[in-house]
Amino acid sequence: MKDRSVEDILAAVRQIPPGFVRTYGDLCPGAPRFTGTALRGIGDRVPWWRVVHADGTLAVGEEQRRRLEAEGVPFLNADPPRLDMRTARLPDGLP
């Protein structure tokens, strides 16, 4: 599902089940930057905190880290707090 518009991206973000995350590149292959632009200024209309960088680092701030941690997302105790992508990342095709 190659999302090309903001609405499609927001829809995809809503499909992310609690405890898992998707990367910007997964939501918009070829234009990962646009994913961030789409999420910029949405509010809590969608679970934006479940969208992280491909390497597992967060994009917004510790605000996001707290929410993910609350959902039971596996975090690695590293200097820059980052997620364990091989477990937290949700494969494409799945809701």
Next chain:
DNA sequence: GTGATGACGGAAA
């Protein structure tokens, strides 16, 4: 219609 912008990604050093 054109130009600039960006919650990124991947490669290179």
Next chain:
DNA sequence: CTTTCCGCCATCA
């Protein structure tokens, strides 16, 4: 392992 650089494409002014 870390840091730096370029490019991508949809939106906005």
